[in-house]
Amino acid sequence: MSDLDTWWRDVGNAAVVGTARRPVPPLPDLGPSGVQARPAGQPREEALLDAAALGGAALRAGRRLDHAEPPEAAPDDQRAEAPRRAVQLLELVLTQPPAGAAQRTGLLAHWLRAADDAGCRVPHVLVPTLLTLATGSRELRRPTAAVLDERGRWLAGLREDWSWVTDAAAGAEARSASRAAGIAPPADEWGRLPSTDRVAVLSSVRAHDPAAARELISSTWASDSARDRRSHLETLRIGLGPDDEPLLEAALDDRAGTVREISTELLDVLPGSARAARMAERLRPLVRRTGLLGRGVEVTLPDEPDPAGVRDGLGKPPPRRSARGWWLEQLCAGAPLEVWAELTGADPSATVKRLTDAQATDALAGIRRAVQARRDPEWAAALLERGWDATLVPALPRERRERIVLQRVDATTERVHEIGSVVGSVDAPWSPDFSVALVSRLRASRFGSAMVMASMPHLLAGLHPAALDPLERWIESTGADQTLTTNLRNLLQFHSVKRSITEAFR
Amino acid sequence: MTRWTAQQVAGLAPDASSLTAARRLARPGPWSDTGSTPTLLWGKCQGSGKTPYQVSIDLIGPAFRCSCPSRKFPCKHGLALLLLWVDGSGSVADADEAAGFAQEWASERSARAEAKAAGDAAKSTRTPDPAAAAKRLEERLALMDGGMDDFARWLTDLARSGTASARQQSYAWWDGTAARLVDAQLPGLADDVRSVGGAVSGRPDWAERLLVALGRWWTATRAWSARESLGEDQLGDLRAYLGWSTSTESVRRADAVTDRWLVLGAHRSDDGRLQQQRTWLRGNASGEIVQVLDFAAGGQVLPVARVVGSSLDATLARYPGAAVRRALFVDEPAVADDRGRMPSGASLEEARSAAAQAWGRNPWARRVPVVLADVRVGVDRVVDADGASVRLTDDADVWPLLALTGGRPARVFGELEESRLRPLTVVVAGDGGGSGDGDGEVVGL
Numbered sequence: 001m002s003d004l005d006t007w008w009r010d011v012g013n014a015a016v017v018g019t020a021r022r023p024v025p026p027l028p029d030l031g032p033s034g035v036q037a038r039p040a041g042q043p044r045e046e047a048l049l050d051a052a053a054l055g056g057a058a059l060r061a062g063r064r065l066d067h068a069e070p071p072e073a074a075p076d077d078q079r080a081e082a083p084r085r086a087v088q089l090l091e092l093v094l095t096q097p098p099a100g101a102a103q104r105t106g107l108l109a110h111w112l113r114a115a116d117d118a119g120c121r122v123p124h125v126l127v128p129t130l131l132t133l134a135t136g137s138r139e140l141r142r143p144t145a146a147v148l149d150e151r152g153r154w155l156a157g158l159r160e161d162w163s164w165v166t167d168a169a170a171g172a173e174a175r176s177a178s179r180a181a182g183i184a185p186p187a188d189e190w191g192r193l194p195s196t197d198r199v200a201v202l203s204s205v206r207a208h209d210p211a212a213a214r215e216l217i218s219s220t221w222a223s224d225s226a227r228d229r230r231s232h233l234e235t236l237r238i239g240l241g242p243d244d245e246p247l248l249e250a251a252l253d254d255r256a257g258t259v260r261e262i263s264t265e266l267l268d269v270l271p272g273s274a275r276a277a278r279m280a281e282r283l284r285p286l287v288r289r290t291g292l293l294g295r296g297v298e299v300t301l302p303d304e305p306d307p308a309g310v311r312d313g314l315g316k317p318p319p320r321r322s323a324r325g326w327w328l329e330q331l332c333a334g335a336p337l338e339v340w341a342e343l344t345g346a347d348p349s350a351t352v353k354r355l356t357d358a359q360a361t362d363a364l365a366g367i368r369r370a371v372q373a374r375r376d377p378e379w380a381a382a383l384l385e386r387g388w389d390a391t392l393v394p395a396l397p398r399e400r401r402e403r404i405v406l407q408r409v410d411a412t413t414e415r416v417h418e419i420g421s422v423v424g425s426v427d428a429p430w431s432p433d434f435s436v437a438l439v440s441r442l443r444a445s446r447f448g449s450a451m452v453m454a455s456m457p458h459l460l461a462g463l464h465p466a467a468l469d470p471l472e473r474w475i476e477s478t479g480a481d482q483t484l485t486t487n488l489r490n491l492l493q494f495h496s497v498k499r500s501i502t503e504a505f506r
Numbered sequence: 507m508t509r510w511t512a513q514q515v516a517g518l519a520p521d522a523s524s525l526t527a528a529r530r531l532a533r534p535g536p537w538s539d540t541g542s543t544p545t546l547l548w549g550k551c552q553g554s555g556k557t558p559y560q561v562s563i564d565l566i567g568p569a570f571r572c573s574c575p576s577r578k579f580p581c582k583h584g585l586a587l588l589l590l591w592v593d594g595s596g597s598v599a600d601a602d603e604a605a606g607f608a609q610e611w612a613s614e615r616s617a618r619a620e621a622k623a624a625g626d627a628a629k630s631t632r633t634p635d636p637a638a639a640a641k642r643l644e645e646r647l648a649l650m651d652g653g654m655d656d657f658a659r660w661l662t663d664l665a666r667s668g669t670a671s672a673r674q675q676s677y678a679w680w681d682g683t684a685a686r687l688v689d690a691q692l693p694g695l696a697d698d699v700r701s702v703g704g705a706v707s708g709r710p711d712w713a714e715r716l717l718v719a720l721g722r723w724w725t726a727t728r729a730w731s732a733r734e735s736l737g738e739d740q741l742g743d744l745r746a747y748l749g750w751s752t753s754t755e756s757v758r759r760a761d762a763v764t765d766r767w768l769v770l771g772a773h774r775s776d777d778g779r780l781q782q783q784r785t786w787l788r789g790n791a792s793g794e795i796v797q798v799l800d801f802a803a804g805g806q807v808l809p810v811a812r813v814v815g816s817s818l819d820a821t822l823a824r825y826p827g828a829a830v831r832r833a834l835f836v837d838e839p840a841v842a843d844d845r846g847r848m849p850s851g852a853s854l855e856e857a858r859s860a861a862a863q864a865w866g867r868n869p870w871a872r873r874v875p876v877v878l879a880d881v882r883v884g885v886d887r888v889v890d891a892d893g894a895s896v897r898l899t900d901d902a903d904v905w906p907l908l909a910l911t912g913g914r915p916a917r918v919f920g921e922l923e924e925s926r927l928r929p930l931t932v933v934v935a936g937d938g939g940g941s942g943d944g945d946g947e948v949v950g951l
Contacts (some may be wrong), residue, residue: 018668052721062860
């Protein structure tokens, strides 16, 4: 410790207790600085204050610098920064979200996905803001992690509350790797993956190489828990095809009821399967044509099934269902729809009419399920002629789907509570024609304001940019309805920003 | 000219609802006849009435005019037009000549400014009653003398009884001392006493802090009693510390420098009562760094921050002082076309030594501006090429800085305060890499 340090410590001690109780240490020799103590005879308290002034100045100006290791630098980024225009839009969404704060997450998610698809990264300066936002809202984490690149991941590693990035980035990477190549992980690695990740991996592999995913499922089938077996089978929904039949057929003998249940459900989707043929075989004797011209139909309920029938899904009915009615429904849901032409000699439309006349509700319920599962457009149309059912709409080809939904909107212009499910049955994004037509119908409705409110989530997700002009014209004429104006304006802003984002990455 | 950022526009809004309203209007729909020159921005906004509102904005001031009846200032139309302009999507095109109504307003404004300048000049030539002025000065000095004597006695009492007992005192005791200093027209000193008094009870390093503060205050009383022997510059620095303001008129009259000034960096603070904005400028020819201070209290709005890294052609008048000088714009600066180059910067050791020299000349300077070369930013400190390191101030937002530098050497402009650095600006190396004198992007933090 130097003289000066000792002196300053003693000055400090004197200051704490006061000069009334302790003397002030004499100034050490400061050598070339030329600073000298005042002549003796100065009151103690003034000597202390002099010393404080001197020491303070020395501390401030003369303190040696610390030395420290420089921090580890971030690796070089792999991706290019997002285009300038896109960056401006991101700034806009971050700092002053158009369309209200509530829609910020939606726009951000769109931006992040567009950036990832374009292989871009977020500009460095916006990384902290983005990380902070994504820390607060989970659905943004994965898309954020995907566009951070090296610099962003490095930054996130420096802060505890950003540690989620490591996991999310690994997930995003695995996903983008498998999205690009669709490569299944090696068997031993698959075996070690935790259950939650396995489903994600299966889903992505399944999308590119269904057989590889199926092999992964089989490879650990014997040792997996019933719960895992079920959730793995569920992923077969992606790209389900005849090749999956053997695995599903085998799963009908599974010891767990939940696994058997999902395999019958999936086999319902495959009209060419052996099980479908068996179900048709069981159904045939139950359906009889009636009337002179054979234009009627009569359906009898099945009897107690044999063990093979139980294995095919003719088991215990759901609560408060008649067992025989349930079995009939199961038969109709599992059999190929073609069997009806053979049994009634009529097309789907006429068949549905005759079954309706015969009040064969259980049979119709089964057919409905088969149509939903197999997305059969002709049968879906036939059923929709008899009555509205939003769950059948997705089975129709887009053009027809949009037309039928518009008809439904026309028929229900006064039923606000229904509009959401009606327009929601057309999956986003919507076609230009449909979008424009829908906006004009909403505008014409007496309850336009409430209808917009009720269908807002779908309008945000689905509307095509072509509807923005009509939307703008509508806003100009809304008059005093503030809620409507605000909703429409948010809608307009949301879509115009979204469109700009998409364009900015082109 | 570079368009602003949306954040800058947001900073101008008088309140949150104006900004929200402006965002709704910030789309091409309601606008017509828009355009901008480097100094003016204008447009017509269709409101609920028949005639559209005419909006004109002077980008340099900035100043606003809108024909709408709103009492908010700036109104939502002005903000919306700025947002639209910032957005850069082409809805506000660059024009060579301003629209009639905007040009008219701009001419009116400059005519008014000239008239005012002429009036000011007339005012300053109008000789005030020298006898009355001398009497007022004498009264003030007597008051300050009395206050300083009183304060010196308070200091020696404190030194005698010890800082430990001062620490036991309630805040009211410190506040009382500060209030007496205010009465003696020493408000700057009073602020310092209040801030130290507020910190002593809570901080683990209170003893040294208080001791250093005592030394600073004692130096002030000594300097004051010896003020006859101080040079004008030294007296200027002391006056600034004590809070004896220098009238802007007298500053304007003396010591003006015309130069091209690079905006090195800016800092805003808000203590709840008063907002302050410090802008650091560096003269191209002189190499001198000065600070321009703006204040806003109550509902006032600080002037828009100058764009960091831009150059201004301006005449700056400097306040009397020896080092770390304050200055004011004598007239409205013109934004120069070229972006200035950041000075190349120094090592931490050089910066520390330059700061020590500045403090040697002006012990009252709270902080000293420094440009650092090749420093690597860590979570709580910077490290230079020699391995020397300085901690960052507690109020520094280090995350954007870390994100921008990624742990690589960069040039950083900031303020050395006590023994810490408050980073204000960073020069981010371009894709070419390296951090030498090559031009990088200058980013204000």
